[in-house]
Amino acid sequence: MFEKGYIDENYVRVSRDELFSFVVKVLMKLGVPKEDAEIVADNLIMADLRGIESHGVQRLKRYVDGILSGGINLKPNIRIVREGASYALIDGDEGLGQVVGYKAMKLAIEKAKKSGIGVVVVRNSNHYGIAGYYALMAAVEGMIGISMTNSRPLVAPTGGVERFLGTNPIALAAPTKDKPFLLDMATSVVPIGKLEVYRRKGKPIPEGWAIDSEGNITTDVEKVFNGGALLPLGGFGELFGGHKGYGLSVMVDILAGILSGGTWSRHVKNTSERHSEVDHFFMAINIEAFVPLEEFKEKMSRMIEELKSSKRHKDFERIWIHGEKGFLTMQTRLKIGIPIYKKVLEELNQIAEMVGVEKLKVKG
Template structure:
């Protein structure tokens, strides 16, 4: 239980278990099976615990709207269409992306245990939350995990102004002797969720994130939502490598969409539309098939230690390793709660009232 009262610039801290419970009861009320509701809640909670506000509980409305509109199938028949010792193709039957994704990565892990590697492509799914959730599933099993997904068009290709690419994230996790290495990144400069955060706070976005409809760099978040576009990783043009982010985004579309027999970002729809056509790609690599697991962890740890102990730039206090900030943030938020922005909390209250469940905190 917590007392409402905004702190830290309009945020209120909510215990993680209360947030998890709220998500579950909302989804249960909408008819989602309990096991599936808990998978979605775990995914959203992990994002908020790790400080990825753009993919946490603020995404719940998207799923609620998708279920109410019929765009998300709450009882999907997830079907294996093709399968071999080290691969599978799955149809997600328009289910919740987290549920489809958890099933697919679990299958990839099982195949990797037997064959050394497991690759699972998925078509006909929905938004699956943070990519790192699935990569970490493999790392916890002593494997290297890779996860990626295409998404609706929000990003302009290098040399263009039209929304054509998705933010198409890529995640890779690998075990070490301590916390896993976790790279979890969009192939755009930022994910659209970050712009949604700035929009809620009525703040201008940093220059270099996006362009308006005419192709001009803009800090006006409304200009981006009004026929503007995000930029690929590397930014506008080729000078700082925008063409590389553009290429990485296409790589995700090839592995997630075209390989699976699904589609590519240009044709992916919103979650609340039927046949949103989101597609995923998962890979699990059994380290023991290549090298002893403990030796791999030792070498990973040594590499990380060497990087972190290398000479620092004068403007930086330390060198971070991918995933490290998230694990530290998670440890803190498990103790003191998760900061939820006031407009997000208001939105969650409205969801609770609309479908008839207790609000967060029972208020």
């Protein structure tokens, strides 16, 4: 198995079904409709299953706080504002981002089935979890899926020290003869959730992830949270392509924010605030409109095999394909349970006590 069964004493394991049921019960207690609660739970738990701890159930408190503060509309009027055969503009009415995103990508897929391409942009939504979740929805349907979202300002532009850009993730998924190809990445060096994980564990962050309020590269996570900023993909300056990550982040703001009639990252707010103004971009490409699906899958698989069998650096055991580690991790965690950091477990059980549901059952 890809992931060893052993985990250190700071973690416990919880089954996927137990975790899913727990999240659904918590959200329903807060007034979220069952169908919507299941979409949110599936999104969060897919992150944990695939090893993206930063975007998994440790984020549940963020949504609970957003609901309790009134920042999330539990009964949104998610509506189509403009529409054509291959496109649509949706207003999310401040609903849960996962619910808005799920419905928007479903619409993009429906349009792609009829028109070859479906593009759906969304304004007035909330944080939508992992971008790859929506891209994979299209890949399962035999299509290429693209998903992007802007987010609150956390990243300094190249040459700046101020938080201006979001981590603005991009995801692309494509079917193969085996497991789908999945690129799911922030346009910053790392997402803010990674820093939250280090903060919980009381560990310094790797050098090159972020700067302090004066623009100095720092490993002190508290300095980042207190006036510092993440760096764009490529890192500090232009030497290693930091300006390219900066440009990709702006691209997401253009496609998700400005094109939807929404806003750009500097003006996006926290989930717990009213009118957080998060915007999304979704695209589904019907492969059959261009080439036969089986031909596409066969060529994708051949390309991947050629990549994996290309000459390998002596310091690496293998060449990975995007999405492969996450797929193998998911297979293992479905069997032996999802590792949950004990401090996260405590937080989840505090939420359970607050809303009046049973605490999480840990695997023995």
